[in-house]
Amino acid sequence: MKQIYLGIATIAVFTFLLAVFVFGLTFYQDYSTRQYVNQYYDDLIKGNYDNAFEHLYPWSGNPDKPPWVSSRAAKGIFLKNVSSLGARGYRIVRVDDIVVMEKGSLLGAKVKLTVSLKGQLKQVEENLAFYNAKIVVTDSQDPYAHYRDGKLAN
Numbered sequence: 001m002k003q004i005y006l007g008i009a010t011i012a013v014f015t016f017l018l019a020v021f022v023f024g025l026t027f028y029q030d031y032s033t034r035q036y037v038n039q040y041y042d043d044l045i046k047g048n049y050d051n052a053f054e055h056l057y058p059w060s061g062n063p064d065k066p067p068w069v070s071s072r073a074a075k076g077i078f079l080k081n082v083s084s085l086g087a088r089g090y091r092i093v094r095v096d097d098i099v100v101m102e103k104g105s106l107l108g109a110k111v112k113l114t115v116s117l118k119g120q121l122k123q124v125e126e127n128l129a130f131y132n133a134k135i136v137v138t139d140s141q142d143p144y145a146h147y148r149d150g151k152l153a154n
Contacts, residue, residue: 033107093116125140
């Protein structure tokens with residue numbers, strides 16, 4: 001009888017430890033993804049466009065295909081586009097919320113932002129996906145997102 005209780009206790013402890021491990025991995029992935037996304041937007045807010053580009057996946061047509069230009073040229077296009085936003089009276093004011101989503105093996109995020117356009121504040125949402133551990137803005141309510149989403153005109 002003592003061996004049965006010992007066996008049940010061992011299984012219970014193992015199950016508990018496995019649950020803690022799985023929860024910990026999920027929590028860490030969610031936390032690190034939020035931090036990564038927040039850093040991208042924080043760099044945009046502060047005008048650190050070189051750093052923002054390092055978080056972004058440059059793409060054209062389809063994110064599954066490599067860009068048609070070199071990484072250096074893609075960065076030049078991004079910097080030109082994003083630095084023109086200030087002249088248009090546009091800036092990202094803050095990140096209001098980041099929700100990390102997982103569909104099968106795909107990781108994404110839904111982000112709520114407050115942007116300013118010529119002094120008028122507006123809240124917008126955008127969806128992010130990750131390719132090669134970098135951000136792709138896949139869908140946005142922000143009409144100026146195409147200046148900073150990493151998509152290269154082709």
